[in-house]
Amino acid sequence: MRHRRVVLVVFDDVQGLDVFGPSDVFYFANWVAEQAGETHPPYEVEIAAAQPGPVRTAAGPALYATRAVSDPDLTPDVMLVAGGLHVEAAADDPVFVADLAALASRSGEVGSICTGALLLARAGLLEGRTATTHWALADTLAHTHPSVEVDADRIFHYDGVWTSAGVTAGIDLSLEIVRTHHGGALAAEVARCLVVYLRRAGGQQQFSAHLAAQASQHPDLADLLAYIADHPDADLTVRALADRAHMSERSFQRLFTTEVGSSPARYVERVRLDAARRLLELTDDGVATVAGRTGFRNAETLHRSFKRVLGVTPTEYRDRFARPAL
Secondary structure (H helix, E strand, O other), X not given: OOOEEEEEEOOOOEOHHHHHHHHHXXXXXXXXXXXXXXXXXXXXXXXXXXXXXXXXXXOOOEEEEOEEOOOOOOOOOEEEEOOOOOHHHHHOOHHHHHHHHHHHHOOOEEEEOOOHHHHHHHOXXXXXXXXXXXXXXXXXXXXXXOOOEEOOOOOEEEOOOEEEOOOOHHHHHHHHHHHHHHOHHHHHHHHHXXXXXXXXXXXXHHHOOOHHHHHOOOHHHHHHHHHHHHOOOOOOOHHHHHHHOOOOHHXXXXXXXXXXXXXXXXXXXXXXXXXXXXXXXXXXOOHHHHHHHOOOOXXXXXXXXXXXXXXXXXXXXXXXXXXXXX
């Protein structure tokens, strides 16, 4: 079994789980290999920063970088750049970015976790490629680097360079890297040790459907948003919602899109999908019944929405996430 050196690149205020999640994937890969009789671990993990020493995480506790990104003797088999909400401060450091680009040129494989994609882009490593990142900064990546094709719904993606969605998606990415290196059996056993799916269903849109709406405090919308959530099977057309808000359709559509960050139709579909997901998880109702209870015209309409938005069918979703009876 080939041995590989993995270097995780960090910076002050890095997201801790971007570092520890992937690290534990490679740790368990070593443990599983050892249990199978391997005498040499498949992975060695190091942390590199602008300078060796303590590096503050966003949550406060520090981790320790043993290597400098600029070290010419550092030659990773896999280089992964962690992210964090303050990644732009690191991306604005031209020396750090230049050292990162040089390290990438000495690396066998290159990738990013979460918003680390912004650092890769600043280093010129995503030019002409498709990439993903945390949904909250996907628009920023697309705006600041128009040559990068941003697919904000992917959990991870490979286009010559690895990129992943937000935070815990670094675990998904690392499992896929293990799979490509050593096969599905080892990766599946690592996933079992971590108590995660080897490949989770759907994309990251499923985790952010209502966050913008929750931030809206507009008095004309607060009660309406609660009504939508409580009555997914009601008439939720733009006309019906505008009447309920005592507004013209045009004014309502403009206000809703500005405040919520989504068109009314798109938002209603996400609410209905969330309601359907809960019924699939918690009840034995058939797909047609779930469709009727959540405002979809029929089972086929529900099926199409699930496939388009979540990437799985209702039946596949239930198979993965239904809660066992107590």
